[in-house]
Amino acid sequence: MYTLHVNGKTHSVEVTPDTPLLWVLRDTLNMTGTKFGCGEALCGACTVHLDGVPVRSCSIPVSAAAGKHVTTIEAVGATAAGRAVQKAWLALDVPQCGYCQSGQIMSAAALLARKPAPTDADIDAAMAGNICRCGTYNQIRAAIKDAAADLGHGG
């Protein structure tokens, strides 16, 4: 039995200790916004925040997430950075198929929470772990810059 704090709610889950956080979210808690892409922390589709830090939930066993605070795409809009990122994503119509976008938004929100005015190099470093097969990278970059500007103005 593991205790997880997900998006401000506490859950007790009964799964094997090696079960990745991703599958606890998706299959046990039925929170399907976090996506499965590779299972090897290679694509970033499953990115969530663990105590505010972006992690690949496909490669974090539940035992390592127990007792920590998990934020997922379903609740990232409650944070200032997450809200700004989602707003910019909507304004620029970033997604195409949309499957990778939960992970992209989680990585972008974590970046902006840490670095409110990221450089292109910062964006490369923070986002290179997130693959998009539709190729929305230029829109992602532009949206991160817009979100940063928005956060700067909003204080």
Added chain:
Amino acid sequence: MQARALRSRRDFLKVSALATGGMLVAVTIPGIGRRAIAASTDAPFAPNAFIRLTPDGTVTVVVGYSEMGQGVLTAVPMLVAEELDADWSRVRFEQAPSDPVYKNPLFGIQATGGSTTVRASWQPMREAGATARAMLIAAAARRWGVSPQECHTVAGRVVHADGRSLAYGELATDAAHEPVPTQVALKDPRQFRILGQSLDRLDTPLKIDGSGRFGIDVRVPGGYTAVLARPPVPGAKPRHWNAAHAKSLPGVKAIVEVPGGIAAVADGYWNAKKARDALDVQWDLGANTAYSSDGIRRTFLALAQGSGTVARQDGDAAAALHGPTATKHLDAVYEVPYLAHACMEPMNATASVTADGIDVWGSVQAPGAIQQALAAAFHLKPDQIRVTTTLLGGGFGRRFGLDYVFDAAFVSKAVGAPVHVMYPREDDMHAQFYRPAALLRFDAALGRDGMPVALRMNTVCASIAKAAHMPLHDGIDSFAVEGLTACPYRIPNLRIEWSESEPPYSVWFWRSVGHSQNIFFVEGIVDELAVAAGKDPYEYRRDLLGGAPRYRGVLELAAEKAGWSKPPAPGRHRGIAVGESFGSYVAEVAEVSVGPDGAVKVHRVVCAVDCGRVVNPRIVERQMESAIVYGLSAALYGRITIEHGRVQQSNFNDYPVVRIDEMPQVEVVILPSTENPGGVGEPGLPPLAPAVVNAIYAATGKRLRSLPIDTGALRRA
């Protein structure tokens, strides 16, 4: 497994073939339309299967096409809304159920692919909107006691000449009683106020907060998740597996053998995958372990040296190659590898097989093909197969395949419960359905003026048409030669041949299909001819495209926007390529630099497209950019290789794709056109690889004739 896939494909094709040319669309036949929506709506006004209007003024457009990023959930509603004169802010979309009324008129079944949605919808969806508009006008005129001719419409309202007006929602109940007109007039395109606008996509809100439902997100009460152990080599048969051990693991419901392999069925993905991994299947690998990429290449090369089936012949290339006007000769071999689609959402589907039919939920491109194929395999009627299409996490042709749907149906039947079959990324990568590997040999001769006198090309690859059980024509698979046979250049003696070779790895539709390799071949060859002639590659193409104005139009526009006439920044070099596919014309200029270590950096891609009339310019621009990135991944990295019969790649570590830090600046410019719409999902892809390779030639003097780009060959040390 192979037999199963073949069966499904054969049935799919049978249906398509029957319906070829069947452009008769049911939009004005209310009986058929109403049947499809009767169960799912209480909207008072539903003049056909595609439109519902509720008293609050909401217009719901029911979209029968699959959304895989290309924007059909926005483009199709735009077509309807234009002729309906809807208030766009009140327009919603809904994904259609599986029903023949939603068939793609270009395929004859309900399916999305081949960059067809807008082309297929352009006329019928506008007619659907115009039909509804006419009925709303009739209802308003009746209520006012005036002639319909005195009324017009403005953004969701019927307006009388005297200024009175009624909102569509207020007319919904009455309009339902008006007769359905048999003929409607469509707008003059100069009156368009929705079509041609870069309206925001309707599906974006679902795709930024995790609420959009993809196939992988389907949850059916009482359902299980299955992961399969699959043949590691085509044709391998399972000999022994440890079912008892796997069954004893936590959460495991059953271990069952199905045509696709041995399925571990459990209460969720993780337990299913662990049980699958614990099966320890011993396989009889069979004879296909003898296959390797090198061996396949040797076979292809030998075939390329001979003659194939002639797909196009102008003049007499064989004679002209050695005739008196031929002053310069070139010959070489071009080649490309197998490619996986690597959709972000790995293949998966949910099925529930019950006594009264089969329900399927998932990310699928061809609900109509699924209905036909499952009905045939399970001895049911097509309407007993009910397919719910979700959002697709990428398609690129892969989700025209039915393998993963069949897996779900077979496992569901075996365990008597709904089952969600999941492909781990490694299974997805190994499942084949690859873009065919291909090898082409060309012989060319130039005249004294440097212009081509003769060109002979013989391409070797497997047949997608055969894999999909589609007909060949005069012994030719059109997918094998598309992009070659359309060669638009003025070459008096041209001969194009196809030599078939069928290694046991299943080939399939991959974004832009045969054009993906063939335009790479042609545009590399033409670049070589230009160099041999001592001419500028852009000017040379332009000269040879005198009889092909739409090619020439995009070529000139791309060159102009890229600043072809001025030198690029120091260290950067340009290449150009042009091609037509799916009714659209695209030229691209790539700007690259090559490092001392051979590393290729693509800095900028300028893309000019003529796709006829444009529904949504921003979606067109994004689709071009998307295809450029997809093509760049293939050009730089894409390669599925075979050793001892096994596919060697497994995940994004050994099948790398372009990431944000490698993303070029992309500029797309649309050439205004009054032609009917062409496709946009795929045509941006084919010119990318040759533009990059031609730029690498400009940078290094090295002509790369195979993909992916071999940076080792470019090293200067």
